[in-house]
Amino acid sequence: MSEHAAREARALVEKLGVKAPPVPVEKLVKALGVRVEFNPFDDELSGMAFLRDGKPVIGVNANHHPNRQRFTIAHELGHVLLHRNRLEAAVLVDKSRNFIARDTVSAAGTDPVEIQANAFAAELLMPKKFVRQVLSESARDLQDDDYLISLAKRFRVSLAAFQYRLESM
16 A cells, blocks of 8 residues: 555656655645645644545644645645545545544554555655665765755755655665
8 A cells, every 4th residue: 555655656756847856745736736725733733634615625734844744745645646535435424524634643653544645745755766866976874963964954854754764765
């Protein structure tokens, strides 16, 4: 399942013609007709994906760091593209909770649907091809925090997300 999500993300990056980091996730969602709305949520809630009048909307916590917001947008886009049937079912079954939320449950990485959305987001924001490319540009020590921070900034992701990406590759 995660590999399918990564393939979908790679296809989007190629379709958009992105050649180097950072991937313009905001431009991508707009090109796909997905609306992004920023609202101040409780700190535990990073974002959500839902349908409004049949059109996908991604809600993002306006209080979070821009790097976290980018990951949330990418994660929720994964839900929109990979789990549309769940969004549609949520609207029909439970009007009080007609969204898929990015919260502590999704961050825990135990739910298969959330694992898939996280894999999609990681590949979208930090494509393996780009990560390998930037690592090959210099033979620096991956234990060097300053170097890793500079790479995370280049991809416009958190240091934690970049380190996790390196470990998963």
